[in-house]
Amino acid sequence: MAGQEDGAVTAGGRESRRTTWAEELLGQLRPAGRDVGKVVAWLAEAVHGTACLLDGGGALLAGRPLPPAEELVADVVSGRFASAALEDERRHLRVVRVGGQHSPPAGVLAVSRAAPFDREAADVLSHTAGVVELLLRARESGEAGRRLQEATSALRLAVLQLLMVEDTVSARRVSAGPWPGLLDTDTAHVYVLETHREERERLTADCLDATGGQALVVRCPAVDGHVIVVAPAETTGPALRSLVGGRPRTFLGGSARHSLARTATAYGQAVSALALARFRPDGTAVYAERTHPERLMDPGALRAWSDRLLRPLDALPHHTRAELVATVRLGLEFTAVSAARILGVSRNTVRARMERLERLLGTDLSPLTVRAAVHLALNTQAGLHDETAATPAPRDRAVRLGDLLSGPALRTWAHELLGRLTADTRDLRGTLRAWIAAGGNAERAARLLGVHAQTVREHVRGVEPVLERRLLDTGSDLYEVVLAHLVVGDLEPPALDGPV
Structure with missing residues (x-):
């Protein structure tokens, strides 16, 4: 009886230890675990030895390196x-x-004691080898998912960049495979969402979910x-607005x-609206x-002046001219760094x-008036306004910039716009005029x-x-406000009237 009891106790002890290490090993698969390095460290402690994980080429992935056993590892790999x-x-x-x-090895687990x-x-x-395999396969799957x-x-981003330079044909061609029909329409809204940069990945994912594949979502x-x-x-607008509510x-x-x-x-308009959204x-x-302001100018005169000013660009090959104009337009809207990234x-x-x-225009783009x-x-000239684009431009009409800025409707608009600043006792208008004259340089x-x-x-803000x-x-x-200053005579208009 005593022998049977001792045997039962010994068997029970082994079973208890087995249950303990099995529970600990399974714990490595919980979301809080899932760290191959920790699993290998646990293995070394569990067997009272040293453990390491090697890849198929014998390179160390986790654990402490063991004395060489290349032939042994090669046979297993x-x-x-199998062991x-x-x-x-x-x-x-x-x-x-x-x-x-019958599948490529995820690695080799080696233990010395x-x-x-x-x-x-x-x-x-x-059993640890099985757990390590699950973790490595999960890691590979996760990495493949991240790469995709x-x-x-x-x-x-590539599609957005093509749209930014007005290459809609290429944008549609690139997007047709992964997102069929997305750009089949001729028009669209552009939205810009702003959050803390640490939250952008989550916001991007939420935008993709909210739009249901019906929009082009790009990390700026x-x-x-x-x-x-x-x-x-x-329907995209309301869906995006729902993401803003309750999100600090x-x-x-x-x-x-x-x-x-x-x-x-459209992107420039969205950024402008974003500036107002911060106060809403x-x-x-x-x-x-x-x-x-351009809608208050004589359309024919505006077109004639624009064509005359930009006439030096007409000598460029079509592709070169289009590339130059698209880049400069973005360069005027944003900083050089931002335009380059876009x-x-x-x-x-x-x-x-x-x-x-x-060089082509014979001018310096540093002054804000220029x-x-x-x-x-x-x-x-890009035809941003249909009524202007549809108006024929007589090439022999010698229109000067000063002529464009002298219309009564334009003067009324400019005085009303800048007149909003007179109520503030800080002389915001004077500060703004000096800041524009200084090229936007506060110092x-x-x-x-x-x-x-x-x-x-602070005044400009x-x-x-x-x-x-x-x-x-x-x-x-900013350029609209600069034009308003030119119209009311607070700033001198630049000498930009094109070749004679």
């Missing part, structure tokens, strides 16, 4: 043996293949916290509907169609093309005004909600 053992006076070594015999391997140690090693996700994201290459959505469907530090700006060839313009209780804003080229390329335009005038000409404007540069920045335009970021909003 090749599939000649192998080596014993000498100093150690007992076991090598186990991780993975099925001073004592011989008993049944329990062998079981621990065998990154490739898809890069493809979306220029601003870390922005997500750009090109949305042909009208998240805002949404949307454009008016534009043709796909005007995606860059619900964190959203859609670009409001307002009176733009286009997928280097910032030196953007700057080189901007400098080439300067940038505003060139921006006006490029947008006019130079501060020296002209005899104040601190931070005061200039205070102007933005009053005029409902973003000014500290270059772009269409």
